[in-house]
Amino acid sequence: MSDRQHIVVAxxxxxxxxxxxxxxxxxxxxxxxxxxxxxxxxxxLSIFFWKVLRAGLTPxxxxxxxxxxxDEVGSKSLPLVAAAGAAIGVVISMEARYSLSxxxxxxxxxxTLVYSVIQVMGPIMTGLIVSGRVGAGIGAELASMKxxxxxxxxxxxxxxxxxxxxATRILACILMLPLLTLAADxxxxxxxxxxxxxxxxxxFHQFIESGFKGAKLNDFLPPTFKTAVYGLIIxxxxxxxxxxxxxxxxxxxxxxxxxxxxxxxFVILADVVLVKFILVVFP
Amino acid sequence: MAAAYDIxxxxxxxxxxxxxxxxxxxxxxxxxxxxTVLDGINLHVTRGETLAVLGRSGTGKSVLLRLIIGLETPxxxxxxxxxxxxxxxxxxxxxxxxxxxxxLFQHAALYDSLTVAENVAFPLEHHRRDMSRSERDDRVMQLxxxxxxxxxxxxxxxxxxxxxxxxxxLARALALEPEILLLDEPTAGLDPISSGEIDDLILKLQRExxxxxxxxxxxxxxxxxxxxRLALLDHGKVVIEGKFEDLQQSHIAFVEKFLKQS
Numbered sequence: 001m002s003d004r005q006h007i008v009v010a011x012x013x014x015x016x017x018x019x020x021x022x023x024x025x026x027x028x029x030x031x032x033x034x035x036x037x038x039x040x041x042x043x044x045l046s047i048f049f050w051k052v053l054r055a056g057l058t059p060x061x062x063x064x065x066x067x068x069x070x071d072e073v074g075s076k077s078l079p080l081v082a083a084a085g086a087a088i089g090v091v092i093s094m095e096a097r098y099s100l101s102x103x104x105x106x107x108x109x110x111x112t113l114v115y116s117v118i119q120v121m122g123p124i125m126t127g128l129i130v131s132g133r134v135g136a137g138i139g140a141e142l143a144s145m146k147x148x149x150x151x152x153x154x155x156x157x158x159x160x161x162x163x164x165x166x167a168t169r170i171l172a173c174i175l176m177l178p179l180l181t182l183a184a185d186x187x188x189x190x191x192x193x194x195x196x197x198x199x200x201x202x203x204f205h206q207f208i209e210s211g212f213k214g215a216k217l218n219d220f221l222p223p224t225f226k227t228a229v230y231g232l233i234i235x236x237x238x239x240x241x242x243x244x245x246x247x248x249x250x251x252x253x254x255x256x257x258x259x260x261x262x263x264x265x266f267v268i269l270a271d272v273v274l275v276k277f278i279l280v281v282f283p
Numbered sequence: 284m285a286a287a288y289d290i291x292x293x294x295x296x297x298x299x300x301x302x303x304x305x306x307x308x309x310x311x312x313x314x315x316x317x318x319t320v321l322d323g324i325n326l327h328v329t330r331g332e333t334l335a336v337l338g339r340s341g342t343g344k345s346v347l348l349r350l351i352i353g354l355e356t357p358x359x360x361x362x363x364x365x366x367x368x369x370x371x372x373x374x375x376x377x378x379x380x381x382x383x384x385x386x387l388f389q390h391a392a393l394y395d396s397l398t399v400a401e402n403v404a405f406p407l408e409h410h411r412r413d414m415s416r417s418e419r420d421d422r423v424m425q426l427x428x429x430x431x432x433x434x435x436x437x438x439x440x441x442x443x444x445x446x447x448x449x450x451x452x453l454a455r456a457l458a459l460e461p462e463i464l465l466l467d468e469p470t471a472g473l474d475p476i477s478s479g480e481i482d483d484l485i486l487k488l489q490r491e492x493x494x495x496x497x498x499x500x501x502x503x504x505x506x507x508x509x510x511x512r513l514a515l516l517d518h519g520k521v522v523i524e525g526k527f528e529d530l531q532q533s534h535i536a537f538v539e540k541f542l543k544q545s
Binding site: 055058060144145148149150152153155156157158159160162 | 354375388389392412
């Protein structure tokens, strides 16, 4: 037996050939470094969030920049979000029609479509679309400003970059996500109804009446407004990744990529947590 | 236009200079990883004086300016601006000090989503909200005229040359009537004619405004032209400080080599 402990992995994993040895210390070391790295990153993100929060809550407020960012995040994402919502509506319509017919529950079509779009697909799809478009945009823009010293120039001009650049973008994301989600929901329901109406007669009035029959505000408002948390995640991560960039063009690319990947991942994780939270708080 | 500018800026005559340093750097050290870039630096600048900081590339000259403006903090030592220690100041308190300082970055660092005029107006929009739109526009055009860029006010930074970007950067640095001007390699990357024009511009501004200036450069000719005193850095230390004649008469090997190669 050698000083280093080894295990013999006899072909139990497709990527490890028979009789291949894997060192326990190196595997543990890798996991340790990954864990350490994650906690370091999360700690720095928390410090960044605190600085942005303090800057954003103290005057002078950057109203003009906020309005500009509301346009960037909201107006310019609207066509993409609406198109994605429409596609989702058509897909759910077609799938629901088929599945419900199989199980003799065609009368539940409208309810299924309405609840699927508004409670599930609309919010998460909007979050992921905005993660991609806005997250990458903010990450790349701020990263580019960082590597060209424009953020330093803002600070040297006695302007708080956390207030001007980060707080405005994060607040814009928080405010716009619920509105974009409503647009995606509306688009999804409309196209879902059209897809169904092209196959079987179903008036829009019938569709809405049966779809929302027995529904309460608690069924739809929490899923829509939970997207404000998605907005916080997307804006915070994108601004954080952008403003800590190093390394020129490669760093800018990395910042944009990590902004999208990490924001998307955390939006999905937040969805899991928030769904449970909503089910408990709004039974 | 000049009358509107004076009213807008509430222009007052500067106080008499009593020789007190406006900027005082005391025993400042800065290390990155295991590399010490500044090792016990002592420098001071008084009102109306220009100090040129010279040295080889990578000797910490730009780091010194970043420490003075507060973009980074020294590992040890202190920096005083108008007698106030800036060490550990919160960002908003440091902001009050930065309003009295103008900084020209090595590559100008213009905001690439704003036009030339919008870049110069940027500090005024944030710190001079008492100015009307027309007063601000007048002030911007006056600043651009001082640096010879009034005809390019509506261009984007990507549409103008490096030398022109530096002029705009200089105009932006002067927007709030600073008492201290920090210039990071103002002539780097420029042809000799453009370098001379930038030097002339800096001299003209110094004569008119009597600011305390620190110019970081590796251009000895430019330093001789615009500076009252020169400080030469090597391996993080000030090797010599004085007038150009003092450097010429020095027998320190590095100084002789630097002058010979320049």
